[in-house]
Amino acid sequence: MQVSPFNQPAPRLGNQYDDDRVLRSLLARRFGGPVPPAALAALREMGELAGGELYQAQLDDRLNEPQLVQWDAWGNRVDAIELSPLWRRAERLAAEFGLVATGYEAEHGPLARTLQFALVHLFHPSTDVYSCPLAMTDGAARTLLDSGNAALIERAVPHLTSRDPARFWTSGQWMTESTGGSDVGASETVAERDGEGWRLWGRKWFTSAATSQIALTLARPEGNPAGGRGLALFYVETRDADGRLDRIEVLRLKDKLGTRKVPTAELLLNGTPAVAVAGARDGVRNIVPMLTLTRTWNSICAASFMRRGVALAQDYARRREAFGRPLAHQPLHRQTLAALQAEYEAAFHLCFELVHLLGRAEHGAGDEDERALLRLMTALTKLTTGKQAVAVSTEAIECFGGAGYVEDTGLPVIVRDAQVLPIWEGTTNVLSLELLKACGDGGPLRVLRQRLARGVGDCDDRLAAAGSIATAAADRALDWYRQAAGAGPDALQAQARGFALTLGRATALALLCEHARWSLEHEQDGRARAAALAFAATRIDQLGAIEPDDARLLVE
Incomplete structure (x- = not known):
């Protein structure tokens, strides 16, 4: 007798804006009513992409990872990094939807950041952490604007905040060395000055999104004292006029637990041309605006990953039957899902309070108390949501039983990628x-x-x-x-x-x-x-x- 095997239907996602009550409710509260029509159209379009075309592309792109090609056929050192198809698509969408630009446009005033991060919240979990270069790009734009360096602002910021994919640049953030990630004062990168300007020498052990057009990096000018005060902040354009890496070698791509689509590289700086952003000292202090932004992005991505795990687990619970009824009707499973939803909602509101404070501070709407609260909340939100994301994503894939442990379901990557969030931009202890x-x-x-x-x-x-x-x-x-x-x-x-x-x-x-x-x-x-x-x-x-x-x- 031939028996037809049972095949469990896969979980599905709908429009991730329409389906997220928490996001829609928060925006209604912040805008004091309906979201402006143009903004609503962008949110709904991004929500449709995130739950449909991009999510399917992510599943299809599962086995593709960035590849480093160090030499061409004729023996020339090229250090070309080939990106996955989804990442190439994500770069274009990020520019077109203004995932960085929205935060700098005047139309929505202090609410520009809220609208920006609402879009990021939808975009992030369907694009294999393309949020990583965007976070550093946003941070670089803010840092350059705050520096007052008119030449660099004129040169770079229009590219960093462009909605035109042909003009859009992303930025790296080169801080981590083998001497330590969080102890940046131990940096061994040296800056020398010659007749043409500054040149950087040293090894950057962990540089995420190494395909960016520019980077902000720390280095110690010769003669400066040890420690963080002796470091300076430098601006680097990674390629020369001919499109070749400008005295930069890509030693290897990192083989990581998660965020495997992110081309994280170990770089060697061999006299790389650079421009001092704000003098020859106090680089750690000068890069703080970048850290504030990247930690905010980290927090939003944590909530976004939680939302994705919960959305998939809830849909699956409606489709999967066990012991005679759907999991969604089983009291114990319902308790589990409710706890995950509550954890997500708590993280979400913590994140968007931080975003609200950031938007007010950037538009001069907050007082000194709010600015002090922003500094406190930046660390508080990032460390709290990073731990939440790991716990919730782990519990969410457990809701699938064995299917949550099988790679081609696309579920295990949620846990692996979430694990970076308590680590990147400062561990919980730091x-x-x-x-x-x-x-x-x-x-x-x-x-x-x-x-x-x-x-x-x-x-x-x-x-x-x-x-x-x-x-x-x-x-x-x-x-x-x-x-x-x-x-x-x-x-x-x-x-x-x-x-x-x-x-x-x-x-x-x-x-x-x-x-x-x-x-x-x-x-x-x-x-x-x-x-x-x-x-x-x-x-x-x-x-x-x-x-x-x-x-x-x-x-x-």
């Missing part, structure tokens, strides 16, 4: 220490606490209970900070991660409560409140560290 610095004398923490109070104010009884969990966790973290600050730096460092994650999750919960209150009033929709209550049931307070003596015993 950002926790940066958060301590951003706390300063405690003033920024008072501003954050006031923001939480606004978020949870005037809530109904159920939301008020969730809000009280947020404020109680934040208050405990702030009490710990005040006590530990008097006990010395080692005491602060020991619990810095728990302190940071507690503040991050407490802030996310307060923001989720705030949006839920708005949604109940303006949309008569209780789903955001359900998300707030579900997120409040998770572990918000992350304080608690191993005793120092026990930690020493376990490690040493």
Whole structure:
């Protein structure tokens, strides 16, 4: 007897803008009503591409990875990097949709960043992390504008913010060396000055998106002191007038766990021509605008990956039957999916609060308190959402059982690519220490606490209970900070991660409560409140560290 085997239908995606209640609701709130027609058309078109043509192209492109061709047929060193078809398509779309340009256009004022990152949120998970060069491009444009270097602004910024694919440039960010990624003050790249200008010598161990037309990089001018203060920020155009790499060798492409479509290279600078962006010192300080932008992109991409994993898992739960009914009707599976949705919504609102602060700061709409909050929130949001993305993406592919472990379903890559988010642009520990610095004398923490109070104010009884969990966790973290600050730096460092994650999750919960209150009033929709209550049931307070003596015993 011939038996026809059962084949499970694959999960499907619809229009990723129309299907994302959370994104549509946030935009309605920020714009105070309907999204402007032109912006809405772009969002819906991007949503259709992300859930349809681009998603299918991503599945079809699964086995393609960038390839390094170091020599041509006649023995000439060419160091050409061949990109995947999807990446070539993504570059054109990024320019046409203004994924960088939108953030610099005056039409929407402080909301330009919100609209920009709404588009990025849709674009990112269907384009194999093409967001990586875009993040650095955005950061380079902002850094050059803030530098006041008129010649470089005139030369590069129109390309970096162009909507014309033929004129559009991307930028690299060359900081990481084998001496250390986060300890940039240990950089060994040297800058020498000759009759023609600056030349750079050294090895950059990890340069993402190595096909960019320009890069911003740190190097130490000869004679400068050691450490970060002795570094300078330089602008490099990667190719000469003939289109050849300009005294740059690509030693190899990195063989990475994830983000395998991103051409991450190890480069050797052999007297590469460069231009000082803002003097011959203080390069770390001068590159801060770039880090602010790349960390913001990192955060948005974390929420975007969560959304993709949850969207696929929810669709699959409606299609997959087990024990006589769809998974979506199984109480335990429904609990799992609800928890993932709540985690996504919390991360989303944390990200778009950061974006809102960024947009206001760039347009001079925020006061000093908001600028202090922006500095705090940049580290807080990135470290919190990076950890969330890994946890949610892992849980999401578990929702598929064995299919989630099979490569040609296109599901495992979500976990691999999400794993870069807690690492790139500062690990959780490094950002926790940066958060301590951003706390300063405690003033920024008072501003954050006031923001939480606004978020949870005037809530109904159920939301008020969730809000009280947020404020109680934040208050405990702030009490710990005040006590530990008097006990010395080692005491602060020991619990810095728990302190940071507690503040991050407490802030996310307060923001989720705030949006839920708005949604109940303006949309008569209780789903955001359900998300707030579900997120409040998770572990918000992350304080608690191993005793120092026990930690020493376990490690040493």
